[in-house]
Amino acid sequence: MSKKKNLRGKKRSKQKKSSRRKVSGVPFWRQPVFLGLLIALSAFIGMLLFSRIPSPEEVAPTPQIVKEISLTDLRVEVESLLWRLGLKPEDVNQQPSEGVLDLRVKGDFPDEQQVIGFDERLQALSTQLRVESYPPRRELRVFSGPALTVRLRFLAPSLQPADPGPAVTIIMDDIGRSLDKVRRVLALEQPVTLAILPSTPYAQRSAELAHDEGREVMVHIPMEPQGYPAIEPGRDALLLEHSAWEIERRLKYMFQRIPYAVGGNNHMGSRYTEYDAGMRSVGEFLRERGFLFVDSRTTGKTLAEQTMQELGVPSVSRDVFLDNNQDVELIRREIRRLATLSKRYGLAVGICHPHPETIEALQLELPQLAHEGVRFVSITEAVRVAQSRGN
Template identity: 40%
Template sequence: MLPAKAPFLSFKTRWANPQLFQAALGMLALGLGLLFLWGRNPDFPSDLPSAQTLDIREESYQAQKDFTNRLSGFLREGHGGLLLVKETDRVASVEGMVGHGYVTYLQKYNKINEKQLFALTQEFAGKEGLGVKVHKLAPKYGATKLPSYEFDFLKEGELWVRVEAQLGAQAKVPGQPDTLAQPALPGSAPVVAPGSARLVVIIDDMGQNLSSFSQFSSLSKELTFSVLPQLPYSQRVAEAAHQLGAEVMLHLPMEPVAYPKNNPGAGALMVSDGLSFLAQKLKADLDSVPYAVGVNNHMGSAFTKNQPGMALVMQALAERGLFYLDSRTSASEVALGEAQRFGIPFFSRQVFLDEVPGEEAAKAALEKAITLALKEGTAVAIGHPRPETLAALKALLPQLKERGVTLVRASSLQKS
């Protein structure tokens, strides 16, 4: 004899039961609702305007962050004055589902006025193929009531990224002036007092041999030598520079985006490394380059975006009393944020002397650095032990004094 069917399996019994019928309808409605939400953006709260029109997929969110990094890099490297970049994720929960709406980035400036900020932002939006709307906000941020603005960057007419810009920020970044001086517009006369312009030239990738160091150190002991760790001549080059009276930095290798095609070399800090292993690597790197007064990154376009790793680096530098100079191999602002958090003196490279091969290109790059020094008061250039770089420095360094520029060591940036 076959057993009787359970009530749940009986079509007639299941739908004859009102409670079961209501539960089934409820489950069906919930399923349809989740399917609807899955295919669209959730309705965000009313205090997040236009958020419901935005793409919340992870790849789009990362693209938003990358765009804002490019914007900050454009304003900071080309025009100066960026003090802070802070990301505020707009996140909301809708019926148990959490998604990103848009991202707001706070950027603070002390060297760009309103007219310049508007023009530069419009220029950058045009290059990116985006629209931009500007909203002037009520003055805020304490008793100083600093002017603030919102820039809504639009993709196909819809809000994609929002940037809040604050002018006249009083926060101090080492190497940046306290005054709210406005930079000269292109083509205008220098704004720096005659004879007060300073140029820092750092020669990276030292430690592979002694001959390159000898060639460059013969030009001036005011050059700064950044030494790669754990190479056959790392310690000897650092000691020779110190004995000469020149300044030494650690050229700290970090993982690039193109790894393993581009290998940063021995002692490199990798994104996949655990924090304990990173700490061991970092200590070994620092110990292998004696007399270092600061650190700049070698490669690192991937690692410098790694907040926990950069926090560990800045904490170690704080303990040793070292500064950090960002080689700007990427537009990430993580290093700046972590340096501020740990109170590390922070500076940035403005010009690569040998990014383009050839002696004439190197001379043109050095001329650009000299012009920036005359315009901004200080400029930082990085070169490498290459023949064209050596030739350009030989040709132009003797001219600096008569042009009103002084070659200074990297550590002098702390006295700005």
């Protein structure tokens, strides 16, 4: 009997303990997890509720309306600048250029304070407008965002007489492979403009040496020739298959490689310069950045200079290749012919290459022609001469 009573007592104690554990309705080992889930759920609901209420900082600002500036508005400010410079209507000649107010002005280039004042007045019209000054080229340009809208080209007083005298420009192509040849050309008293191939090992250094001597440089832009790909124009050349975006990318790279460049001319390109769409892409790149272009005329069907003129890019064309025959006396004869053309037309542009015979012919002939009154000028000056003559 006593054993039965003990067994019943143990069962009752177990039942009491188990009933105490089941009071909450959830097993004891699960209670912390349950509480954690409740807390996480509450936090999530709170985040949803508060995310729907916009804070004062998140209220979208009222969009600013940018006033569209017309060429008429810009013309008023341009005429105001010219009036402040003391110029008369007959001193200003507008050039045909689609979407750009392109003016040639007979007068002195504005000083720094006048340019700053002009820029401030344009800023009052629109913060999208900015003025860029190019004193060496005697040009002011107004941009609306990235787009060129106004170009003012001031003709130097020395270029305004009817006959300033014959001028010759000599460009030496294919520069960048030898610094010794660059130094020999820069040692000439008469200026020779260097056209530097971007992919050559001494491209940048050649440009720096020329700049130190006060000489101008251009980018010698490789372009697709007739006979491509059998005839290779070089690395990063512009090809007919390229899109406008790819052309701009390659040109940016070339001009970054050659500091102080004032413009470019074509290397080869007998096929590319016949390609209207491609040359327009090149011209738009040059126009937006204030560069000039020289048509090397590697084909009789070239569209280069015509396209540049239509786009308002300062440009001239090559008249004579000086060293098709690498013989000193024959090269001297071609230099003389170039000088004769300059006397007939007022300006002549010759292109040559850094052959030893060419450099020797230049050393012999240029001082003699200068003594006879022929002016040897940089390519920038040549473009201004052409503009002053209405070429």
